[in-house]
Amino acid sequence: MRFIEIKNCYKVYKNGVAAIADLTLNINKGEFIFVIGASGSGKSTLIKMLYREEKPTKGTVEIGGINVGKLRNRTVYKLRRKLGIVFQDFKLLPKLTVYENVAFALECLGMKGSEIRPKVIKALDHVGLKDKIRSFPGELSGGEQQRVCIARAIVNNPKLLICDEPTGNLDPKTSKGIMEVLENINKELGTTIIMATHDKEIVNRMKKRVIVLEDGLLAEDHEKGSYKASESI
Amino acid sequence: MxxxxxxxxxxxxxxxxxxxxxxxxxxxxxxxxxxxxxxxxxxxxxxxxxxxxxxxxxxxxxxxEEELTIVVYANADTSDEQLKQIENEIKEISEVASVVAKSKEEWRLEMKSYSETLNTTLEYLEENPLLDSFIVTVNDAEDLRPVALEIREMNNIESANYGEGMVExxxxxxxxxxxxxxxxxxxxxxxxxxxxxxxxxxxxxxxxxxxxxxxxxxxxxxxxxxxxxxxxxxxxxxxxxxxxxxxxxxxxxxxxxxxxxxxxxxxxxxxxxxxxxxxxxxxxxxxxxxxxxxxxxxxxxxxxx
Incomplete structure (x- = not known):
């Protein structure tokens, strides 16, 4: 079933830089996709267009039937509630505990405390951090912080999880752990995952669909692809 | 729902x-x-x-402003009819809020109550030496001067005074x-x-x-x-x-x-x-x-x- 539909999409920034050119891409529900490419190839722009941080200059980006580019600033939050986003730099609030950081996402939506608690515990259980709920982000390792970030992203049961280089700051062993968490989420919850990455090893090992961007153009699109397919990067 | x-x-x-x-x-x-x-x-x-x-x-x-009034004195030989006419003329001025007539007889009674000396003096005089008057109030303190000037122009007016200078x-x-x-x-x-x-x-x-x-x-x-x-x-x-x-x-x-x-x-x-x-x-x-x-x-x- 088609979930994300990108049609003849262009993105030209105000300073004249063309980040994405004529991109057409379909993604099905439950897929796990890597987006790879050199710096400046348009990876981040593509990711940003998915959560409507950027609007396409031309063409359409549709997620679950919603034309994301047409959303007004005022109503973007409705889209974001259906997405989970994971960043390279975690974006955790240092003064809140692990539990509070994850609960924050639900509190913002006006949920009741008694409703929030089981969801947060479940999400933290998923990423294997149930025993650290009282710790502060500063007391955690990089990998653990990223797990908190993933827990926060999945706590509201999103249909789509967008990861922007989630392992960029982590060592290979920790990265492997994170990837296991993501794969679990993809399998058990059926969440569609789109992940931009630089990490060759991960891409090669996971054998998932790989999209290669080059200067904003879709260079390659392989089912069960690997980094080898694009040695030039 | x-x-x-x-x-x-x-x-x-x-x-x-x-x-x-x-x-x-x-x-x-x-x-x-x-x-x-x-x-x-x-x-x-x-x-x-x-x-x-x-x-x-x-x-x-x-x-x-509420206490500010123009005291208008009519000439000594003004008849009752003329007094009535003056009162009406003053009333016609648009800035005037009220006009109260105060006859010389009223003044005499009031002044007699001020002091013993005045009382005796006024008793002694056969004719009332005082003047018929009108107490005029205006809507706005700033109207005092123009209204007083206008009244002075009328016939049979002895004087029309207010606290000139200081009030302004x-x-x-x-x-x-x-x-x-x-x-x-x-x-x-x-x-x-x-x-x-x-x-x-x-x-x-x-x-x-x-x-x-x-x-x-x-x-x-x-x-x-x-x-x-x-x-x-x-x-x-x-x-x-x-x-x-x-x-x-x-x-x-x-x-x-x-x-x-x-x-x-x-x-x-x-x-x-x-x-x-x-x-x-x-x-x-x-x-x-x-x-x-x-x-x-x-x-x-x-x-x-």
């Missing part, structure tokens, strides 16, 4: 969260909050002084005082709004990451902006507490002093109730509105969503 209810409950929860957050933020950025609160306090103290001064000046001027001077001084205080108050309010706006700006910057995360997890714009507006509101309210206390006690003490002292007997201040209550509410309103406008400005300018 159920969905509607849930939606409303959620909105209330977000509102509660906003209020809680604004309190937290005031204490978290304590030094900055104190600076804004103090500035609001100082401004509102001056606003309070200005309100007290200008309200009382207004009150005193009104009192004076006092009124113009009072006018200047009122204008100056008004301008000062407006300027101070603007400065305070800017200061609160600045405080909120810094709060916005210090909570940038929080705002970013709120956006990413799908907080609506209103629920992101609300805490900041509440914070400004709160700063304004906190800033108005001290000025209100100072105003209440200050005014009560001043009122007491002035009404008990003999040297100020000509000045009569506005009685404290309900004046201090109205002024307190005004100060609270100015404080909270200035806070809210200040923060709304900062939110509009610096909180890009």
């Amino acid at each position: 159920r969905k509607e209810v849930i939606k409303r409950v959620k909105a209330f929860r977000i509102l509660g969260r906003s209020i809680r957050d604004s309190f937290k933020s005031v204490f978290r950025n304590f030094s900055l909050s104190i600076a804004s609160i103090l500035c609001t306090t100082i401004t509102l103290i001056l606003v309070a002084i200005a309100i007290v001064i200008s309200a009382n000046v207004n009150h005193i001027t009104k009192d004076m 001077d006092i009124i113009s001084v009072f006018d200047i005082i009122q204008t100056v205080t008004l301008v000062m108050v407006i300027a101070l309010i603007v400065v305070t709004a800017f200061l609160i706006s600045n405080t909120i700006k810094l709060t916005i910057f210090s909570r940038r990451s929080e705002i970013e995360i709120m956006r990413l997890v799908g907080s609506s714009n209103t629920s992101i902006k609300l805490p900041f507006v509440f914070e400004g509101f709160l700063l304004g309210i906190l800033g108005s507490i001290i000025p209100i206390i100072i105003m209440i006690y200050g005014y009560l003490i001043m009122y007491e002093q002035i009404s008990n002292s003999s040297s100020f007997s000509i000045i009569e201040l506005i009685s404290p109730m309900p004046f201090i209550l109205i002024t307190s509410i005004t100060l609270l309103l100015i404080g909270s509105l200035v806070g809210m406008f200040g923060s709304a400005r900062a939110v509009r300018k610096y909180l890009k969503i």
